[in-house]
Amino acid sequence: MNTLAYKGSTVLTENAHIPGDFASELSDCQSEETAIRAVGISKVYKLYKRKLDRLKESLHPFRKKYHVDFYALRDVSFELKKGQTIGIIGKNGAGKSTLLQVLTGVLTPTTGVVYRTGRISALLELGAGFNPELTGLENVYFNSTLMGYSKKEIDEKIDDIVSFAEIGDFADQAVKTYSSGMFVRLAFAVAINIDPDILIVDEALSVGDIRFQQKCFRRFREFKEQGKSIIFVSHDMGAVKNFCDIAVWLKDGSIHHFGDPILVSKHYFSFMCYDSLTTGDDTTKETQTIDTKSDTSENDSMWEDVSGYSSFGEGGAEIERVTLINRKTGERVDALNGGEDVCFIVEGRATQPIAHPGIGIILKDIYGNFMFTVNNYMYNISIKPLNPSDKIRVEFNFVFPKLKNGHYTFTASISDGTLETHIQNHWVHDAYLVRLVNNDIRYKMGCYVILDDVDMKVDFK
Template sequence: MSCNAPANPDMSRADSSAESTIQVRGASKRFAIYETPVDRLKHIIFPGSRKYAKEFWALRDVSFSVGRGETVGIIGQNGSGKSTLLQIVCGTLRPNSGAIEVNGRVAALLELGAGFNLEFSGRENVYLNAAMLGMTSAEIDEKFASIEEFAEIGEFIDQPVKTYSSGMYVRLAFAVAIHVDPAVLIIDEALAVGDARFQARCFNKIREMKEAGVTILFVSHDVGSVRNLCERAIWLDRGSVRMMGSAFAVTAQYTQFMSEGEAADDASDAVVRHDTASTRPDDEMCQSSRESAGPINHWGSHIGSIVSAGVFDHLGVRQTVFSEFDDIFVRISVRLPEDIDRTNLSVAFSIKDTKGTDLIVRTTHDEKAIDFSFEASKFELEFRLKNQLNNGRYLLVAALEDRTSRVPHYYEYIEGASYFSSYVGGDRYGMFLSEITEKINVESGLLTRP
């Protein structure tokens, strides 16, 4: 991505239906909420005589587009309109206003229990569900063995679905969805009930489908999964788009919002926000602007307590590039306000990749080797580590915490306090360059000699 790329890449495609698999323009959805069943009946018998229901807007004026092969995450609290939006895209709900355009076959994993007949066997449901998604009997016959193998439910394939565990149900539903050759795959939290092994298989399959050009809408409360799978994210709040942009920036702001509570930033409720300089639209972190780049996310109850934070070499020089196994010194300078309780004070840092995954995390609370009961209000804490990161770009998180309770309270949290790259000569696999020794033990007589 160019350093001059538009801050809101989704809107740059908004008017080009030829390039978009999904286009949503001004979608709004209203539901009628009745206090009692009798009120619902009265509304049917005496329409228009009086209001027997309250209006609830699940969605208000939602617009976005998704390109072919793009994976977009949708995040938000329960009741924010995520599932309603997905059902509208699937066509199982119709909006009260707005236009929806989807090009190609859609396969969806919505809430658990949707799409299968509980009285039918797994085999019967495979044929029924695949047929509803547009496959012929011959196509289903051809792919059934592969669907059965991926689902891994064994002899239960011929048992009624009502006897399945939630994990078995999801395995079969996901297996069907990925085998119907969809142009669009929609996943709504369904994978959260699967075991760790199956989730890993699903995420690998999602990546394969993404590379093959399948467009994916992914709803999850797991910020890490959204960052790992998605290029962009949409944050829904009370039915409106609160923010859209790069997955890292949007999930960072959402995490801050969830940590601070709904009282924070009330003035921006129901306002569409896009990536700005403060939220770094370019996750590639262009080298030319790295040193002047601001934090992705910066918040806390005592902002200003962290005076500075950065990564330095053994000579004390701030660096933006480290070679393999170089010494890295993380330095965090702090000025403590008078009202901070030093008893449970903790200084912490983490190093993340550009998708926001925590790779290295350390806090003084871990070892409890630092006593902050001294009188000075200003000090610098230094962490020393070897650079065992593989080739790539990384960012530093610096934090000042109150660890009185199990969940830390943040006096200050700076995500993107510093940016740097790791350079490793030659091709290496994995995330880390572990110091591993090699040894071979050969049993006497097993080696042939010339």
């Protein structure tokens, strides 16, 4: 067995550095079923306020401390068995990439030990292990050699690698001429086709197109069926839930939740939504309602200000705020049973001329599956052109579908063009959070609801 152990100056000298029951299980780390076991992994960086402080600390006669310890990882322990896939989730900066670098041996942990069995192939970041001046074929040999494979082994796999990458004649061109999509296809083709025992992928597939992503997941499944292991870092909760056997939620360098991917994903999603929606005061947006005696357009408490939310677009128009109203009560709603008569309102403004405005909303479940999508293009509703500084308000009136209990989010967008061809001016991810809370509802997961009767009202200000 090819077992590599990494340790710092204090690790393994006393069990205090190894948390939980893992200290008593070190003798079992050579289990034939274990692919990777991490025990008490910590990675500490010294942060100095000034460059001079590093020199002062090294020369101080009494070893005065001028730095602050920053824990990129703190006491991380887990085990991955052969044939399993583990999904690692967490916010940016949580320590995901650092953990993968430790597992692959790129980084040495400050304390802790890593046991691994067999060869590891890692796709840690776009461009790692590739020379932009070399051709695609030359980089296949170069990258594979860095991972410890002989020329004979690479020769046996080269046709499969080039075929999987689908880069055609570009295989003989310098990698610096590749698009990001071509680059990731080549890198993944190398990683998956050199027949590793453990595959590690760090969000790199987010660069590829949907067709290539599906192709990769099919290969992932084949990889698992061969009894091999995968460590998969992603922000896609749907992929983690549907593909992984175990999920690890890293928060501030430590394991916050570990276990069933569905449960871990739900905890993570709730944390991300409510953490981002918490305001400076003590009032949660879930309890805010509309003052029905006042003009709703002037009552800010009913609205979700989306200015700081995750979004993308070409510009020219922007969504400013959204809300969901129960048409019977006139109140803002964040929790529904399903079947209520509701109105989802989008307000925005143009900063450039928009010839053929398109306003739409999408409801997604916690895994990113589309429940339904609605826009004026779909229902042949034309909206007159917008001029710079024009404001627009669009109301979507419909009966909220009866869906499986859980959290859902509305995404809102403004575009310019037609249903088939348009420019996305502003797309706001997860603009509004809503919960379905009806214990009697039993519906299939991943459904896609088509709204037959939608009444849209467009007002200009």
